[in-house]
Amino acid sequence: MFNLYRLLILCAALGMAETAHADPDLQYLDQMAAIHLTPSTDSKPGRAFVATPLQVLSRQEDWVQVRITGWTQAGAERVIYAAPGIRVLSATLPKSAVGDLILTDTQDDPETGLTWTRTELRGWLHDPALQSDLNQIWARAEPLFAKRCTACHQRRIPDHYTANQWTSHLKVMGPRTGLPKEGQFLIRTYMQHHAKDSARLTQNP
Amino acid sequence: MSINTSTKLSRRSLLKGATSLGVFSAFAPALLHAGAAHAATSGEVLSGSHWGAFYGTVEDGVWTKIRPWEQDPHPSEMLEGVMDSVYSPSRIKYPMVRKAYLEGGAGANPEGRGNEEFVRVSWDQALELVTNELKRVSDTYGPTGVYAGSYGWKSSGKLHNCQNLLRRALNVGLEGKFVNSSGDYSTGASQIIMPHVMGTLEVYEQQTVWPVLIESTDVLVFWAADPVKTNQIGWTVADHDTYPYYEEFRKTGKKVIVIDPIRTETAKFFDAEWIPIRPHTDVAMMLGIAHELYAQGLHDADFLDEYTAGFEDFLPYLTGESDGVAKTPEWAAEICEVPAEQIKELAALFASNRTMLGSGWSIQRQHHGEQSHWMLVTLASMLGQIGLPGGGFGLSYHYANGGAPSADSVVLPGISDGGAAVEGAAWLTQAGAASIPVSRIVEMLERPGEEFDFNGTRTTFPEVKMVYWTGGNPFSHQQDRNRMVEAWQKLETVVVQDFQWTATARFADIVLPATTSYERNDIEHIGDYSLKAILGMKKIVDPVFESRTDFDIFTEIATRLGAGDAFTEGKDEMGWIQGFYEDAAKQGPGKGIDVPSFDEFWDAGVVVFDIPESSKQFVRYADYRDDPLLEPLGTPTGKIEIFSRNIEKMGYDDCGPHPTWYEPEERLGGNAPYPLHIDSAHPQFRLHSQLCGTVTREKYVVGGREPCMINTQDAAARGIADGDTVRVFNDRGQVLVGAIVSDDIRPNVIRIFEGGWYDPVNGGELGSLDAYGDVNCLTVGRGTSSLAQGNCGHTGMAEVEKYTGELPEVNVFNAPAEG
Secondary structure, eight states: OHHHHHHHHHHHHHHHTTSTTOOTTEEEESSOEEEESSSSSSSOOEEEOTTOEEEEEEEETTEEEEEEEEEEETTEEEEEEEETTEEEEEEEOOGGGGGGOEEEEEEEETTTTEEEEEEEEEEEEESOOEESOHHHHHHHHHHHHHHHSSSSSOOOOGGGSOHHHHHHHHHHHGGGGTOOHHHHHHHHHHHHHTSTTTHHHHHOO | OEEEEOOSSOHHHHHHHHHTOOOOOTTOOOTTOTTSOOOOOOEEEEEEETTEEEEEEEETTEEEEEEEOTTOSSOOTTHHHHHHHHHSTTBOOSOEEEHHHHHHOTTSOGGGTTTSOEEEOOHHHHHHHHHHHHHHHHHHHGGGSEEOOOOSOOOSOSSOOHHHHHHHHHHHHSTTOSBEEESOSSSTTHHHHHHHHTSSOOTTSOOSOHHHHHHHOSEEEEESOOHHHHTTOOSSBOOOTTHHHHHHHHHHTOEEEEESSBOOHHHHHHTOEEEOOOTTOHHHHHHHHHHHHHHTTOSOHHHHHHHEEOHHHHHHHHHTTTTSOOOOHHHHHHHHOSOHHHHHHHHHHHHHSOEEEEEOSGGGSSTTTHHHHHHHHHHHHHHTOTTSTTOEEESOTTSTTTTSOOOSOOOOOOOOOOOOOGGGGGGGGGTSOSEEEGGGHHHHHHSTTOEEEETTEEEEOOOOOEEEEESOOHHHHSSOHHHHHHHHTTOSEEEEEESBOOHHHHTOSEEEEBOOGGGSOEEEEEOTTTOOEEEEEOOOSOOOTTOBOHHHHHHHHHHHTTOHHHHHTTOOHHHHHHHHHHHHHTHHHHHTOOOOOHHHHHHHEEEEOOOOGGGGGOOTTHHHHHOTTTSOOSSSSSSEESSOHHHHHHTOTTSOSSOOOOOOSSOTTSSOSSSEEEEOOOOSSSBTTBTTTSGGGGGTOBTTBOEEEEEHHHHHHTTOOTTOEEEEEOSSOEEEEEEEEESSBOTTEEEOOTTOOOOBSSTTOTTOOBSSOOGGGTSBOSOSOTTTOOOBTTOOEEEEEEOOSOOOOOOTTSOOTTO
16 A cells, blocks of 8 residues: 555656656757767867757767757856756856857846846757656666765755755765766756756746 | 875784674673673774774773874874773663563553663564564554654764664665654754855855965954864864864964854964853844944945845845844944944954954854854855955854865765665655654654644654664753653654663663674774875774674664665675775776775775865865856855845745844843853763763763853852852753853853753653753753754753752763663
8 A cells, every 4th residue: 555655656756847848859868968069079069968858950970969948147158057047957068159059038037136048059969868758867866866865964855955056065065975977967967856946947948 | 195004903803803793692691791892802903983083902802092093183182982982881781671661562651761770681682672663663653653863973984874774774674664854953054044045055065274264364253163172073083184274373373253152262272352242142243243344335345246146135124224223233232242342343354354254053053043144144245255265254164174175085985875766755745744854853742743844845743653763862962851851751662772871772662782883893084074084994892792783783673674685785894894995996097096905905994195285275165256157156046145035935934034133032131031041062072972971071070060161250149169069940951060160151151061961860750850961951942943943052041059959969871770
C-alpha cells in the first residue's frame, strides 16, 4: 500500500513539472556542449548547458543546428537563462556573438526593477548528446545529489530554496563535493528544476 | 605538497588490531576494563578530532599521553580532555535499558525517564529491541512515526558519521520512513534569512582571508564574535591556521573594536576597544549608525545603487518617515546603552576607514534573530566596501578558522545517507512535514497535527512516537529544558547511541555504547576552510568495555532490517576509508596535484597540501563587485536585497520586508520579568557540551559546578562573593552554578556557557533544581520568527541569589548505577 502510494507521488513529482509542454521536436542537452554560430570550430564558441531545452533545426554531417530560446537580462545579453528572473543557465556566449541573438519580447519586472528580453539563439553543436526525456537526466543527477550532498550536512530539501539561491549554494558547496565541474553543475540544475519557484520555468517556455 | 611520515605504528599492525576484535558475547567476563583495554600494541599514533590533530601514546594497549601534531600552529588546551573522553567515569560501557521499559515495553512509565535505573542487557537483546521497535512504530504510525533528524557535533570522520549512518540504515532498511531535521542550532536564523538577502548561506563560507585583512583593513570590528575562543574547534579536524594571523594583525597596531556585553578572549588578545552593548539590542545600534551615515551623507550612494536593491524602500523606516520614529543615534542609545556620541563617532570611523564588520552568531540566536545579520549587511552596504580588500562584512571569522587561506587540495567524499530519490520524501508530507527546523522538535512533540510557518511555507507537525539520537546531546542544545522534559514524556521509545552518559542518554529508554573516534579508524580533512591536509584518523586503542563502532552498530541494525548488503555495499571499515581516499586522489591529475597512493598515505598518516599565493589574496565578493551582471547574487534581483519582495509576500508580522527593530519577548531594558540578561555563549573549554564529562572540567568549575560570570556591582548588590555557589532562576527553571565576580562583564548581564551537562536533583521532575548548571534550563524555547524558526538561546532574563540551602551533589559525571 505504502509502496504503491509512494510510487504515485514520485511519478507525479517527477513528471508534472516537465511534461507541460510536450513538443515532439523538443530535446534536452544531455551534457554541457560548445555552441558555434556556424558549423565549424573557427570562431570562439559559447556554451550550452545540461538540461537546456532546444529544437533541432537541421543536421550537417556531425553538426546539428539547434534553436535555444531563453531570456536575457538587459546589459548581460551574453547569458541566456531559462525564464525571466529565474537564473537557470541555458547558454553563455562570447561577447562577439551577442549581435547574432534574436531578441523579441521585453518584460519589465516591477518587483526587481529588471528588464528581461526573450531571446532566440540559433547555433551549431558538434555531435551533441541529446535526450528527449528530461527525467533521464534527473535520474543521473539524483544519486549524485543524494550521495555527495549528504556527506557533510543533512539532506537539503530542494524546494526550501529558490532556483537562484541554488546557484549560490552550489557555487560554495559544489567544490566541496570533489566532483568535476560538470557534475557540480548537473546537481545545481537538478536542484533548480525542483526549487521552490521551479513552476516558473514552465510558465515562460 | 609533502607527506609527513609521522606514525610509528605500521599499517599492518593496526589492521591486525582492527580485525582481531569485534566479537562480544553477553555478560562475558569484563576483560575490557578501562585501564586494561585489550592491547593492540604500543607506540605513538597520529589521529585527530574537532580539537585538532594529535599523537596518542599507547602503552600496553592503554592510551597514556597526548601531544599535538607538530604542524598545528596553536594547539588546543583541551587535548587532555580528548584523551580522557575514552576513560572518564562518564563513559557508557554496556548496552542498557531503562528498567520499566525493559519490563513493560514501549511507552512504559515515560515519567521515569531521567530518574529510573538502567538494566544492563546483551548487545543482541538491545539490537533486537531497537529493530523491532523501528518496525513496530513505522507499521503502527506510518512514515512519520520515527524521528531520525538526529543533530549535533558528531565526532570528526568521513565514515563513522553516526547521523548519516542512522539515516542510511533507515533509508535502506525502513524505506526511508523517518522524519528528518533541517538547519542547526548555530545559525538557525541567519542561514534562512541570508539566502533572501545575499542569495547564499554566508555563515559557512570562506571569508576575505586574513593576509588581506592584515594588509588592507584599518578598522576590524568583532560584533558578538570571539574567534580567539571559538576557533579552537573545527567541524572536520581543526587546523588553527588563523591564530598566527591574529598575532600578525595585532602587531600592526591597527584598531580592533569588540562590541559585546563581555570583554571577550578576542578583546583581551587584541587589547581592543570594548563597547559593552546592552544585549539583544544590536539591531538598534546598527540602525543608529546607519542613520548617522545617512544624515551626514557618509553612505555610499553609488554602491547602494549599483549593488543593492530596495534601499529606497528601507529609507523611510530609517528616517522615521514611515513610522514616526527616526532611528537616530539618540534613539539607538536609549535602547542599546551605547552613548549617542559614540555611535556617531563609530559611523564616521567606519566610513572613513577600510572597515571589516565580523559578526558572530549569538545575535541571531535570539528572538527576531533574522534582523541582526540583515541589518549588518545593510550597514556594510551603506559603507560600500563589500568586495573591496579588507572591507565589508563576514559571518564566519569565528567559525572553523574562517579566513585561513585555502590549500590546493583534493576533496574527500563521505558516507552518504543512502537515500535515493529526494522526491521519495514527498510521500511523508502527506502525514506531516518530512523535515523539521531542528530546534522545533519540542514544539513538534507538543502539537502534532498542527500547522507551523517556515520560510514561506505552512506545514504540519508530524506525530512522532520514537526518537533515535546519535552524535548529539539535545538535552544540552535545546532551549527551555523543563518544557523539553515534559514533551519527551510523549514519546513511546527513545534510543540514544553515544559514548558518554550525557543527559540525553540518561533520558533514554535504550542506550547503545559507541566507541570514541580514537577506538576506530577513519579519515578526515584538516581545516574546514583551509583543507590543508588529509588525515588518517587511526585507531589509538581497541574499543573499551563493550563499545562498538557506529558503522558496526548500524550495519547490525540494517542487517536485522534485511538490508545489510545495501548498507555496507560490501565494504568494511578500511574498504570505505580507502575508497574515500582514492575518490579524492582521482581529482589530483585534473587539479595538478600529485597525490600519493593510499598505502603511502596511510603509512605516513597525513598528506599536507600547498597553500598557493592566490589563496592568500582571496577577497569575498570581489567577483560580484567586478561584474554584478555576470556574477549576480542568488537573489531575485541578483543584488544585495535590503528590501525583499519574497519576504514581503510571506506576510509575516514578525519578519517584515526590510531590517527592522522588533522588541523581543524578553530583554534587558525592555520587557524584563527578571533583572539579569543571560548570555549563553559558546564555552572556552568545551565544544558545546563535549568534554564536559572529562578532566578539562577541572580548568573551569567553581565549587564543582559550571561557572557563572557576574558583574562586580550585581554581585555586591546580592551579597555574592567570587566562588560562591549561587542559584540562577526564572519561571522556566533553576540551576546551581559557581560565581565568578568580574568587571569583564557589563552590569545586568550574567554569563553561563552553554553545554553544561543537565543534572536535575530529581530527574524527570519538572522544574527540578539543576545541580550542575545547564543554561538552557533558563532560556526561551520559542522560534526566532515565522521565517527561520531558529532557536533563541540568547534570549532570556533571570535572577541570581546566593545559595544557602544544602548543596546537592553533582552526579551527572558518573555513570548511573550498574552502568
